[in-house]
Amino acid sequence: MFDKDTLAIIGDGECGYESAVSPPIFQTSTFGGGGEYSYTRLSNPTRSQLERELASLERGSYALAFSSGLAALNTLLSTLSQGDRVLLSDDLYGGTYRMAANIFSRFGISFEFVDPSDPNAVENAIDANTRMLFVESPTNPMMKIAPISELARICREGSVLLAVDNTFLTPYFQNPLLLGADIVLHSATKFLSGHHDTVAGALVTDNEPLYEKLRLATVTLGNALSPFDSWLTLRGIRTLPLRMERHQKNALSVAEYLQSCDWVEKVIYPGLPAHEGHSLCASQASGFGGVVSFTVKDTKTVKKLLAGGKIIKFAESLGGFRSLITYPLTQTHASIPEAMRNRIGITEKLLRLSLGLEDENDIKQDLELMIKS
């Protein structure tokens, strides 16, 4: 088995078509000749190439690529039936919450929120109708760490599928399937594609019957990734190892810098030894990622930071080459009810930084200038 650095480069080991080193984009909706491919909604060679590479990077057997992270999620949830119950991380991407609360709950699927860092609470929440536990680790935006192996054991005993959203750490730093998870979800919009130019998603699993169900679902729902976006994601993956190392280096450096700033109240980054989940994260992943959340002492500081600097841009999303600052309260987590936001800690003082690939000292200087403005 190749190292992950090599896997990102050589993919599944063969590109096939006329020995092209970069795989071609099969920009066609339909195929004649009655061969393996017939219609791009069902399958497409460029997308298949990406799916093979995603499976190999996640150390799984099967992968599917979708038109967004949320398209991956709606396909996963579409395998459930009326009366089924799902446990969700109480701290998670706002769009995931919205899909559960506003769409699937109308079809008789019920959702309950649990703290994924508390295995006893998870175990107690499982009942006869519970079909799935869906967690992020680290969570977005509070960066809580879930004990994936322990949750996998609890889920197996209860015949519950464990799904892990691995967007923040990517397969470069964490492989939830190797820790016992049944399914991995990605917003490939973020680190996997990495260039702020693609919206994409993925599911990876070792469970063949589940994969067949998911494949039939995406073909039926019609939400698979386009050939061009599959190609962009493949291109992003080639530099994933290099980028993740740099994102992480910048994140740790900026997290340490923020800790030293008198206008900062608290820095939340699992790479800091003081973080509650630091050693757990280190035990199940090989890195801590490129996202840092923090709270400020005075809400007036928020305005200065959101005005943006010369480097850091105020924008949604994360995981690209450019450093971005996000205000979860009004952006990514606006759809979460106020009481729940307050309980989790998504307050008017919370900000989230996705560290890009710029020079770490320039980023820190940019923050300094924003505060002085």
Ligand SMILES: *Cc1c(COP(=O)(O)O)cnc(C)c1O
């Ligand atoms: C962005 C994000 C999603 C949703 O992905 P899209 O590609 O925007 O649909 C899901 N989970 C996490 C953790 C995310 O950051």
